[in-house]
């Protein structure tokens with residue numbers, strides 16, 4: 001175990017550096033609107049003078065982006081669920097080492113579009129990889145870098161799938177999008193179960209509402225959980 005990567009308050013730091021690094025993750029099924037809500041939250045935090053690093057999984061570092069391509073193209077599917085889970089963990093280890101830990105250490109806030117809860121759900125709960133294997137891979141990949149807050153954007157599967165199809169247009173569905181509706185239903189239930197199991201870490205947001213309302217709910221959730229004043 002390494003030390004807490006977030007620096008203690010440093011009297012010599014400039015105001016923009018003074019907030020200690022925080023790690024936020026967004027999770028949810030297909031078409032929940034994660035990437036737009038991530039971008040809006042980052043912008044709102046930046047207006048407060050916070051350095052924000054926006055990142056995503058799989059990917060988020062040059063090495064992990066290469067693995068992302070292998071995973072989402074379906075190139076690793078033939079090797080089976082365990083091999084895919086190992087590749088997600090390998091990508092995550094690089095992402096943590098190269099991007100997330102350095103940013104937190106210098107006091108930045110990191111917002112990641114997906115992180116280990118996606119592996120717990122996609123490869124674990126709905127993907128045939130045993131829970132203890134998922135947990136062991138997770139421990140190796142992240143060490144002590146665990147989210148302070150996880151925002152789960154929850155939408156019924158029909159709505160999420162319709163939004164994802166509209167966004168995709170003529171492009172083909174990726175390795176994980178293409179699965180049957182009942183698999184997407186199971187994933188939604190699995191995310192909600194994770195949130196119930198760790199209520200202090202998770203904020204669950206009804207993402208069926210219009211984007212501005214969801215963005216405000218995200219902002220309220222972040223401010224109330226992390227002790228920031230809500231008003232600009």
Ligand code: TYD
Nearest residue numbers: 029030057058088114115118119122176177
């Ligand atoms: P992406 O194109 O980033 O889509 P989304 O908008 O849904 O986040 O695709 C990432 C896909 O990879 C998504 O279907 C979920 C899947 N995934 C896993 O199966 N396991 C993981 O650990 C992660 C991070 C993602």
